[in-house]
Amino acid sequence: MIANYPKIGIRPIIDGRYGGVRESLEDTTMKMAENVAALFAAELRYPDGTPVQCIIADTCIGGVAEAAACAQKFETSNVGVSLSVTPCWCYGSETMDMHPTMPKAIWGFNGTERPGAVYLAATLAAHNQMGLPAFGIYGHDVQDLGDETIPDDVKDKLLTFAKAGLAVAIMRGKSYLAIGSVSMGIAGSIVVPDLFKDYLGMRNEYVDSSEVLRRIQKNIFDQQEFEKALAWVKANCKEGEDYNAAEKQFDREQKNKDWEFVVKMTIIIRDLMIGNPKLAELGYKEEAQGHHAIVSGFQGQRQWTDFLPNGDFSEAILNSSFDWNGIRAPYMVATENDSLNGLSMLFGYLLTNSAQIFADVRTYWSPDAVERVSKWRPDGAAASGFIHLINSGSATLDGSGQQSRDGKPVMKPFWEIDEQEADNCLKATTWYPANNGYFRGGGYSSKFVTKGGMPVTMCRLNLVKGIGPVLQIAEGETIDLPANVHQILDDRTDKTWPTTWFVPKLTGAGNFRDVYAVMAAWGANHGSIAYGHVGHLLISMASMLRIPVSMHNVEAERIFRPSAWSAFGMDPEGSDYRACQTYGALYK
Ligand SMILES: C[C@H](O)[C@@H](O)[C@@H](O)C(=O)CO
Ligand SMILES: [Mn+2]
16 A cells, blocks of 8 residues: 655744743744644544644754754655744744745744744745745734634645645655556547656556456456455445347346456456555565556556456446445546546545546536426526536446435545445445447446535646646536436436536636536546535645646635745736746656
8 A cells, every 4th residue: 555644844933042032932933833733633634544644843943954954854754745833033044944846834923922924924035036935824813922722714724735735745756557548539548757757746657458457367366355356246236227239238147257357357456556465475576566556547448348348347446435345545546547637536535535536527408408308497506507427437436425424415535434325325326237339348337326415626637738737626516406307318328327417616707607618618528526615725736736727716715825926916817827837847
C-alpha cells in the first residue's frame, strides 16, 4: 500500500530580540503552533483514515539559523506542507520558508499588542518578491494576545490550505499507471508525461493490456483471494437481465467464465497498481512490487473489449469503498485510460477522502425535450433542465447514494461507512451482461441510479495547447426524476450503465447562466464527481499547482489563493491565468 504520508510542518515565528521581547512571546508563539497541530490532527485524515501528522520546529524561529534548522528537520521528517504561525512582528526574509515547491501559508494572529498582521504582510511581500507564492491567513476580528482559540474564519482557511496542500504533497512521487493505451481516440487517453512530471511531480508507468492476460493465463494472482472474491461476488453482485439480442447472448457457461475472468482482472489491476506481497510467495518478486500507482487507467475499449470481457466490473469495484476484503479505501481507476479524468478523480479523492463517480457528460435534457418525450415538465431544481452523467465502468458504487448522514445521501470516507451501507450500495447495483454491440468480448456493466438530493462537485482537468492544463469545476446537486420519466429517458440510452441526474448550481452569468451553458462549455467527454461542494478546495489546490481554473461556480468569498494572485489584477479568473502563467508549472 502507498503509506508514509507527507506531514504538515508548523513554523512558530517569533521576534528574535532577547532581553524581554522574545522571552515574553515564547510560550504564546509555540502554543499557537501546538493548537494548530491539534486542529489538524482532530479534523484531517489521510486517505487511509489515520489522523494527519504535524511536525513542529524544535524552537521558535527568530532568525535564519533557526529557520535553517527547521528546514533541515522538515527535510528529514517527510514534511510536504509548510505553515508559519505568529502573534508578533518578526523579520520576514530571515525567517520565511524558502523551500522552492512546498505549499506554504502564514497565519498572522490578528492582535494589536504585537503586530502579527504586519509580519504576515511583510513576509508575503518577501514571498512575492522571491517568486515563492504563499497563502495569507488573518482573522477577521481582533483577538487578545494569549487568546488560544482559533476563530472559525481562520479555521476554515487553515483547513482549506491544509487539505489542498496535502493533496499536492501526496501526489508528488506517485505514478499514473496506464494499462493499455489510447481508447477510441479519446484525447485524455493520450498520456502526456510532462503534465504529470512538471505540474504534479508524478511519474508515468505503462503496462500493455496483455500483462493482465498473462497474469490470468499464468495464474499470477492470489488463488485463495480469487476464490474468496468469486464467492463474495456470487453472493453480492446480482446479475441482471441480458438485453442483448437472443442470438448474440453468451450461454450460461460462458457467462460464468466471464465472472471468473473479471474477478481475476480486478485483483490483477489492483496488484499492478500497488503490488501484492503474496505474489512474491508465489515466486513472482517483480510482479509483487507493483507500479507505485496512486491512480491508473484501463484502456479496455476497443482492442481488449473486442474479444475479452470488459473492464467495467473491475473499474467499478476498485473505485468503490468495499469489496470481498470488506470496507476499504477506494482505488482511483479511470475507464478508457482517460488519464486526465483519472487525475480529476484523484483530485476529488484526495480532497474529500471519498470515492469518485467517473462519467460521460452525456446529455443535456431541456425542459421542452423532457416534456416532449415524457409528458412531464421538469420543475424545482430541474426547472432549467439537467445533465445525464453516465459511463460504463468507473462509477463508484458509493455513487448510488445509499450511504447517509443525518438522513441525507452522501458518499463517505471509507472509515465512516458501515456494513449495512456497503450492502445497500451493492443491493442498489445490478450487473448486466455487457452490451455486446459495444463490448464484443462480453463482461458485465454496473447499473445504479444515483439518489437525488446529494451535493456534488464535478471537475475535469483539460489540456489546452499553448496554455497547458486547465481545470473546470461545477458544483451542483443530484436529482431524482419521477420513476416513469427516468425510465423513458434511460431506455433511450445505455440502460445497463450507472446513471446520475445532475443539476449544476447556476449563477445566472457566463458558463453558469443556465444548465445548457455548463454542458456546452464542458471541455471533454468526461467529468469526475465528488461528494459535497468542494470547488473551493479544488481552486486552492489548482493555484498551488499553478493550474488555472477556466470555469467554476464557487462564490467569491470561498475562493482562497496565494496572496500573490491579487498582484495580478482584480479580475479573479484573469489574475489566476496571469499568475499561473508567470509562475509556471510547480516542478518544472
Ligand atoms: C459506447 C462507447 O463505447 C462508450 O465507451 C462511450 O460512450 C464513452 O464512454 C466514450 O467516453
Ligand atoms: Mn466515456
